[in-house]
Amino acid sequence: MTLFVGIAAQFVMAAILAYSSIQKAVPGGSISPVLAELGFRKSLTRPLAYSIAGAEGIAALLLVLWPLWTFTYLLILALAAAFMSTGALAIRQHKEIKCRCLGASSDSTLGWTQVAMGPAWLLGCILTYAWGRQFELETGTGLVAAIVLLIGVFRVVRVERLRRILRWDRFATAA
Amino acid sequence: MIIALWVAILILIVAVVLLLGAQIELLEQVKQMRRVFGLEDGSKPIELPEWVGRDASEAGLPELAGESWSLVLFISNTCATCHTLADGMRGGQLPEHLWVAIANVRDTGHDFQQEFALYGERIIVDESAVIMTKLGLSVTPVGLVLENGKIQRCLTIPSLHQLDIAMGVIEGQITKGVSA
Numbered sequence: 309m310t311l312f313v314g315i316a317a318q319f320v321m322a323a324i325l326a327y328s329s330i331q332k333a334v335p336g337g338s339i340s341p342v343l344a345e346l347g348f349r350k351s352l353t354r355p356l357a358y359s360i361a362g363a364e365g366i367a368a369l370l371l372v373l374w375p376l377w378t379f380t381y382l383l384i385l386a387l388a389a390a391f392m393s394t395g396a397l398a399i400r401q402h403k404e405i406k407c408r409c410l411g412a413s414s415d416s417t418l419g420w421t422q423v424a425m426g427p428a429w430l431l432g433c434i435l436t437y438a439w440g441r442q443f444e445l446e447t448g449t450g451l452v453a454a455i456v457l458l459i460g461v462f463r464v465v466r467v468e469r470l471r472r473i474l475r476w477d478r479f480a481t482a483a
Numbered sequence: 484m485i486i487a488l489w490v491a492i493l494i495l496i497v498a499v500v501l502l503l504g505a506q507i508e509l510l511e512q513v514k515q516m517r518r519v520f521g522l523e524d525g526s527k528p529i530e531l532p533e534w535v536g537r538d539a540s541e542a543g544l545p546e547l548a549g550e551s552w553s554l555v556l557f558i559s560n561t562c563a564t565c566h567t568l569a570d571g572m573r574g575g576q577l578p579e580h581l582w583v584a585i586a587n588v589r590d591t592g593h594d595f596q597q598e599f600a601l602y603g604e605r606i607i608v609d610e611s612a613v614i615m616t617k618l619g620l621s622v623t624p625v626g627l628v629l630e631n632g633k634i635q636r637c638l639t640i641p642s643l644h645q646l647d648i649a650m651g652v653i654e655g656q657i658t659k660g661v662s663a
Contacts, residue, residue: 330497330500330501330504331504333501333504334501334504334505334507334508335504335505335508336505336508336512337504337508411504412508412511445486446485446486446489449486449489449490449493450489450492452493453489453492453493453496456493456496456497456500457496459500460496460499460500460503463500463503463504463507464503466507467503467506467507467510470507470510470511470514471510473514473644474510474513474514474517
């Protein structure tokens, strides 16, 4: 049971981080506008936004490939701390800022949710460190590929749905 | 060697997923632009004052006399939107209560009905647009709403989406006991 919980935590966290990273790396999905609204210097927002997306991707990879490496958890907890800080900053500034946590289409706003997620990330790290599974390099890479592929499947469904809506709603003049 | 292969596969999958994400972003932008500039399709009513409340059989649609309610979609072989609508109904599998009247406005040199395989008991061929002319309709695609075989109203149906919406709205009105 504990092993199952550990592996579940390991893969849920990896999937969330991979999804979040990919969403932020997509053109128009960057969190750069969020950072600008929080008051970060304009010259810093873009590199910072892409660093966060990159760090999330690396963390997802490390979580599956090297779950027993301390650096993996340092990186995840640093990201969690960054998310909590942005939430806390938005609360302190009394600003309603669109989160874009999981891409541009995320509707939630920055605030208590990000702060409350901090302990959840910590719990996930503890569970994975205690009962997570270390896979062979080949198997681990294959598993990461499977996670990304699953995200891709959801994307294909979304593209198809959007394409259908746009085709159905194509502006037409009666003749 | 195997690890290199897996890494290559992973990179390829990530690239494809990123491209799909970019496509989603583009499609969302198109959707947003259509909304902002008012380019989304909308249904408009068409006035048929002399026909409201009259039997559909008088207009040349005796098949609809026994129907509790129905929507007759008039499409013609000359309008581009009608081709899109017909393509969406290819094979003639129509939702319940939907009838299609194909008006062959003029000879275009090819068989519209055959092109989209529009055959079935709820598909009517309005040769030379006789029914449409009698009703005073000059545009397609339009939907004629009937309740108990009597004409209630008429509206433009510019897309499959609007057809879907119109069917839902009429059904809702009938269920609530409001006249369609």
